Amino acid sequence: MTVAEKKELMATACKVRMGVIEGTHAAKAGHPGGSLSAADLFTYLYFKELNVDPKNPKWADRDRFVLSKGHTAPGLYATLAQRGFFPVEDLLTLRHIGSHLQGHPNMNMTPGVDMSTGSLGQGVSAAAGMALAAKYQGKDCRVYTLLGDGEIQEGQVWEAFMFAHHYKLDNLCVVIDNNGLQIDGRVADVMSPYPIPEKLKAFGFAVTEIDGHDFDQIEAAFAKAKETKGVPFAIVMKTTKGKGVSYMEDQAGWHGKAPNDEEYEIAMNELRAQLAEVEAM
Amino acid sequence: MADVKKIATRESYGNALKELAAQHDDLIVFDADLAGATKTGIFKKAYPDRHFNCGIAEGNMMAAAAGVAAMGMVPFASTFAMFAAGRAFEQIRNSIGYPHLNVKIGATHGGISVGEDGASHQCCEDFALMRSIPGMVVMSPADDVEARAMVKAAYEHVGPVYIRFGRAAVPVFHEEEGYSFQIGKGEVLQGGDDVAIIANGLMVNEAIEAGKALKECGISARVINMATIKPLDEELVLKAARECGKVITCEEHSVIGGLGEAVCALLSEKCPTPVRRIGVNDEFGHSGPAAALLKQFGLSAEHIVEVAKDFCNV
Numbered sequence: 210m211t212v213a214e215k216k217e218l219m220a221t222a223c224k225v226r227m228g229v230i231e232g233t234h235a236a237k238a239g240h241p242g243g244s245l246s247a248a249d250l251f252t253y254l255y256f257k258e259l260n261v262d263p264k265n266p267k268w269a270d271r272d273r274f275v276l277s278k279g280h281t282a283p284g285l286y287a288t289l290a291q292r293g294f295f296p297v298e299d300l301l302t303l304r305h306i307g308s309h310l311q312g313h314p315n316m317n318m319t320p321g322v323d324m325s326t327g328s329l330g331q332g333v334s335a336a337a338g339m340a341l342a343a344k345y346q347g348k349d350c351r352v353y354t355l356l357g358d359g360e361i362q363e364g365q366v367w368e369a370f371m372f373a374h375h376y377k378l379d380n381l382c383v384v385i386d387n388n389g390l391q392i393d394g395r396v397a398d399v400m401s402p403y404p405i406p407e408k409l410k411a412f413g414f415a416v417t418e419i420d421g422h423d424f425d426q427i428e429a430a431f432a433k434a435k436e437t438k439g440v441p442f443a444i445v446m447k448t449t450k451g452k453g454v455s456y457m458e459d460q461a462g463w464h465g466k467a468p469n470d471e472e473y474e475i476a477m478n479e480l481r482a483q484l485a486e487v488e489a490m
Numbered sequence: 491m492a493d494v495k496k497i498a499t500r501e502s503y504g505n506a507l508k509e510l511a512a513q514h515d516d517l518i519v520f521d522a523d524l525a526g527a528t529k530t531g532i533f534k535k536a537y538p539d540r541h542f543n544c545g546i547a548e549g550n551m552m553a554a555a556a557g558v559a560a561m562g563m564v565p566f567a568s569t570f571a572m573f574a575a576g577r578a579f580e581q582i583r584n585s586i587g588y589p590h591l592n593v594k595i596g597a598t599h600g601g602i603s604v605g606e607d608g609a610s611h612q613c614c615e616d617f618a619l620m621r622s623i624p625g626m627v628v629m630s631p632a633d634d635v636e637a638r639a640m641v642k643a644a645y646e647h648v649g650p651v652y653i654r655f656g657r658a659a660v661p662v663f664h665e666e667e668g669y670s671f672q673i674g675k676g677e678v679l680q681g682g683d684d685v686a687i688i689a690n691g692l693m694v695n696e697a698i699e700a701g702k703a704l705k706e707c708g709i710s711a712r713v714i715n716m717a718t719i720k721p722l723d724e725e726l727v728l729k730a731a732r733e734c735g736k737v738i739t740c741e742e743h744s745v746i747g748g749l750g751e752a753v754c755a756l757l758s759e760k761c762p763t764p765v766r767r768i769g770v771n772d773e774f775g776h777s778g779p780a781a782a783l784l785k786q787f788g789l790s791a792e793h794i795v796e797v798a799k800d801f802c803n804v
Contacts, residue, residue, distance in 0.1 A: 269562065315588075324589070325588050328581075328585075331581055332553075334557065335556050335585055338553065340557075342518075342557065342561035346561065368547035371545065375545075
């Protein structure tokens with residue numbers, strides 16, 4: 210990618226992060242931590258990777274994205290809004306009665322959402338089912354899914370991994386957001402899922418490990434995913450939970466808590482400064 | 491009865507899938523290592539490329555089926571009732587029910603007629619569990635003709651469907667000729683106005699036999715096959731209640747949460763009527779031959795007759 214393209218992605222990611230803060234602040238609830246750790250990934254997916262059309266969100270041959278870690282809907286919504294699936298102003302209705310932006314993604318309400326998720330461990334199965342169906346239908350589209358590192362404690366995730374390998378779903382790309390934290394603390398302390406890449410390899414995946422905040426590495430990983438044939442592909446990305454907002458970074462307490470008015474101002478000022486810095490590059 | 495043909499409705503399921511697949515390319519079948527028992531093996535033999543074994547992993551199977559449906563296809567996901575409605579309840583609720591995806595759940599081996607395997611495999615709670623999911627159609631066929639028509643109706647219906655099939659062979663009482671099935675419509679098999687017997691699944695045949703026996707005792711029983719538990723044919727139930735004044739429900743299911751409670755809920759709100767529920771009385775089953783278990787748990791024509799006589803003070 211060119212320097213200009215990268216700059217553009219970095220700026221967009223800043224705006225996505227602002228959308229996360231605005232949405233959860235307006236909702237007085239929601240999950241900013243994991244939304245921010247995945248903000249760069251969301252941005253790359255919707256602005257570079259996915260073959261989708263915001264004007265025709267149900268286009269049959271589009272690539273699919275399933276947010277298996279559905280609680281980070283604020284990050285997905287902010288990205289979809291930036292990409293033009295619906296107005297950015299809608300983000301302020303997050304979790305409100307009558308809003309199409311439910312606490313967890315609803316495929317029948319929000320344009321651009323490909324699967325209803327929220328109960329951990331199920332989205333990855335749905336994504337595997339989509340990939341199987343795409344192969345059966347002879348479609349070229351690809352299916353992407355994002356899981357949390359805490360989420361992979363769910364046994365169903367490994368059922369889905371077995372299924373993906375058994376049916377040679379090389380049109381499926383699994384991304385694991387390894388921010389190291391879950392509600393009750395460090396994933397390593399709560400119920401260690403480590404070592405993650407080795408486990409995935411043992412389940413038959415081609416695996417790559419990257420820094421989930423580095424667009425060059427994200428781009429290279431997706432390129433590798435597309436070249437991989439015969440087995441499903443997994444990207445284990447190291448990230449910082451709460452990335453971009455100083456007081457949220459690497460704090461489990463910001464998993465599912467909204468910023469108050471004062472915290473909102475601090476977060477938005479930090480993100481505005483980051484955006485200005487990117488734009489000045 | 492000796493010359494009556496008997497077929498297990500799980501067999502009907504496998505055959506119907508095979509017939510349907512010939513006309514519909516978008517139909518695929520998932521199974522969880524039970525293709526021989528659920529009879530999706532019949533489909534697999536004819537269409538090996540459209541049958542996907544998901545292994546012993548029912549949760550993944552249901553959510554993966556949801557993904558298949560999200561791509562515009564019509565998956566039939568099959569396993570025993572216990573592991574479909576029971577083990578995979580939450581996957582069905584959240585990944586199929588909530589997004590209202592077009593997944594058909596073919597659950598075989600429902601009820602205590604599973605027999606020798608015992609209580610761990612005798613699911614008497616599936617109607618209750620599946621009824622509680624908004625938008626879910628819940629059905630249980632009484633014989634082969636109805637079961638096959640039901641599978642086709644399920645395919646045509648847009649939205650999630652749960653069908654419970656039985657393990658044991660049951661008499662085929664419907665005539666194939668001129669038969670049609672409609673989701674949500676009950677069927678009056680014998681006219682009568684002293685008491686209405688509303689049954690589903692293998693209890694329908696018992697209700698038919700009971701209806702005949704009651705006639706000889708001077709009780710005119712209206713025998714109704716209520717194959718669709720949800721949406722319930724309210725009109726038919728209310729008419730029966732008004733005209734008969736007494737209702738007996740019969741199901742191979744717990745008396746909690748199934749057909750009996752669905753009928754009671756309707757009647758208590760719209761036409762208060764005395765009801766007796768025949769079913770499994772809040773207890774687990776156990777091992778034994780199906781026929782003996784059904785008799786022991788009161789899921790028999792004889793028991794229906796006893797209850798009806800007592801109910802009618804005869």
